[in-house]
Amino acid sequence: MSTTSRTDQPATAAPLADQATISAEIAAHAAEYARSGRERIVPLLDYPPYRSSLLRHPTKAPYQVDPEKLERFAPVFGHSDVDPLEADLTIQHRGEPLGERIVVTGRVTDGDGRPVAHQLVEIWQANSAGRYIHQRDRHPAPLDPNFTGMGRCLTDANGYYRFVTIKPGPYPWRNHTNAWRPSHIHFSLFGTAFTQRLITQMYFPGDPLQPLDPIFQSITDPKAREMLIATYDHDLTQPEWCTGYRWDIVLTGSSRTWMEPTE
Amino acid sequence: MTTLRPTPGQTIGPFYGFALPYPGGPELVPPGRAGAIRLHGRVLDGAGEPIPDALIELWQTSPEGEVVQRPGSLRRDGWTFTGWGRCSTDNTGTYSFTTLRPGGPVPFFALTVFARGLLDRLFTRAYLPGSPGLESDPLLSALPADRRETLIAQPDQDGYVFDIHLQGERETVFLIYPGQPTR
Ligand SMILES: [Fe+2]
Numbered sequence: 001m002s003t004t005s006r007t008d009q010p011a012t013a014a015p016l017a018d019q020a021t022i023s024a025e026i027a028a029h030a031a032e033y034a035r036s037g038r039e040r041i042v043p044l045l046d047y048p049p050y051r052s053s054l055l056r057h058p059t060k061a062p063y064q065v066d067p068e069k070l071e072r073f074a075p076v077f078g079h080s081d082v083d084p085l086e087a088d089l090t091i092q093h094r095g096e097p098l099g100e101r102i103v104v105t106g107r108v109t110d111g112d113g114r115p116v117a118h119q120l121v122e123i124w125q126a127n128s129a130g131r132y133i134h135q136r137d138r139h140p141a142p143l144d145p146n147f148t149g150m151g152r153c154l155t156d157a158n159g160y161y162r163f164v165t166i167k168p169g170p171y172p173w174r175n176h177t178n179a180w181r182p183s184h185i186h187f188s189l190f191g192t193a194f195t196q197r198l199i200t201q202m203y204f205p206g207d208p209l210q211p212l213d214p215i216f217q218s219i220t221d222p223k224a225r226e227m228l229i230a231t232y233d234h235d236l237t238q239p240e241w242c243t244g245y246r247w248d249i250v251l252t253g254s255s256r257t258w259m260e261p262t263e
Numbered sequence: 264m265t266t267l268r269p270t271p272g273q274t275i276g277p278f279y280g281f282a283l284p285y286p287g288g289p290e291l292v293p294p295g296r297a298g299a300i301r302l303h304g305r306v307l308d309g310a311g312e313p314i315p316d317a318l319i320e321l322w323q324t325s326p327e328g329e330v331v332q333r334p335g336s337l338r339r340d341g342w343t344f345t346g347w348g349r350c351s352t353d354n355t356g357t358y359s360f361t362t363l364r365p366g367g368p369v370p371f372f373a374l375t376v377f378a379r380g381l382l383d384r385l386f387t388r389a390y391l392p393g394s395p396g397l398e399s400d401p402l403l404s405a406l407p408a409d410r411r412e413t414l415i416a417q418p419d420q421d422g423y424v425f426d427i428h429l430q431g432e433r434e435t436v437f438l439i440y441p442g443q444p445t446r
Binding site: 010043051057064067070071073075082110120122123126134135137188194197198201215249253 | 446
């Protein structure tokens with residue numbers, strides 16, 4: 001593992017593109033989407049500006065299938081799986097992590113707006129300096145001995161999750177020269193059906209790196225992209241303690257109704 | 264009727280390794296337990312190269328065909344079969360679960376695939392070879408023969424092998440469910 005270089009390099013040995021080239025490719029995809037007149041609210045899998053996607057996207061259309069009973073249910077997680085303390089990423093070590101303490105909270109619902117209750121939410125992130133604890137992260141920014149950057153919780157009866165953490169810093173990667181990821185927190189979510197499984201990233205409002213980032217821009221629909229940006233909420237901000245962000249999550253569809261024929 | 268637009272997915276990225284995998288994740292039952300089998304395979308890219316930074320999740324019925332609704336997947340007690348597991352690929356692109364044979368009329372393993380370079384998760388199924396009912400399964404029977412093969416695991420001495428090709432001539436059939444947004 002120590003012999004591998006940073007893992008976000010493209011598979012080819014071609015020299016890295018510069019930001020202007022990547023930005024032009026991003027703009028071309030955005031223009032093509034605007035011209036198409038159709039709505040696509042999921043990321044493209046075939047999105048060359050994200051170089052690592054070249055050999056890792058299916059080229060054949062997915063096959064639409066009615067879910068079997070198994071797929072209409074999701075795994076169950078409970079208090080035997082998750083300790084409530086795991087929702088606070090600032091208390092996992094002896095000392096306080098460095099950086100801007102924040103609370104991130106929101107609601108997980110299905111496509112009908114019904115809460116996803118008592119279900120697992122997992123997050124992981126870089127520290128305030130933009131460094132992951134992951135051994136393959138070679139960014140020469142400091143590790144924080146008081147911050148791991150991983151948390152879990154269960155949603156409550158109304159579908160709400162809540163984490164206390166540190167605002168992650170942006171970090172460089174090798175997709176192209178001078179490539180920087182906007183600040184983000186990775187989120188992993190389960191619904192009430194297998195089909196609702198979601199892994200995504202939450203971004204922060206007003207981040208100037210978002211327009212330059214091919215991962216974020218792989219969602220070519222501007223309104224869909226906005227769904228990944230949390231809202232600063234002063235009502236969540238706590239005096240002398242931390243600032244607050246709200247981010248709601250909608251999982252696909254309403255699996256329980258697929259049992260009845262529709263249309 | 265679904266009215267809300269779903270939150271889009273994003274790639275799992277390269278740095279999930281310290282966060283998502285956990286001890287016991289790939290072991291739905293302890294290895295060596297009576298009836299334990301292995302489901303393993305490689306995750307490959309369009310050049311046929313193994314993908315060392317993919318994550319596979321497994322969801323399945325019990326041997327009796329029951330859809331299990333029991334907690335405990337994250338901290339296994341060694342006794343409770345939860346039907347769910349998680350395994351990251353190693354340096355050779357290999358994942359490996361220890362589990363039980365799923366039951367039900369036409370049993371299959373439901374799999375979710377995540378990887379660096381893959382911008383959204385993929386769903387697929389690994390069917391058991393030789394199961395009665397395979398021929399009449401609505402999904403399998405609708406696929407051309409060469410595509411159907413990509414969804415059928417191969418038997419080996421310990422259980423089943425199921426390779427996942429993200430791209431290429433042997434690209435695995437990936438699934439989308441009704442109501443999900445299309446690309
Ligand atoms: Fe990240």
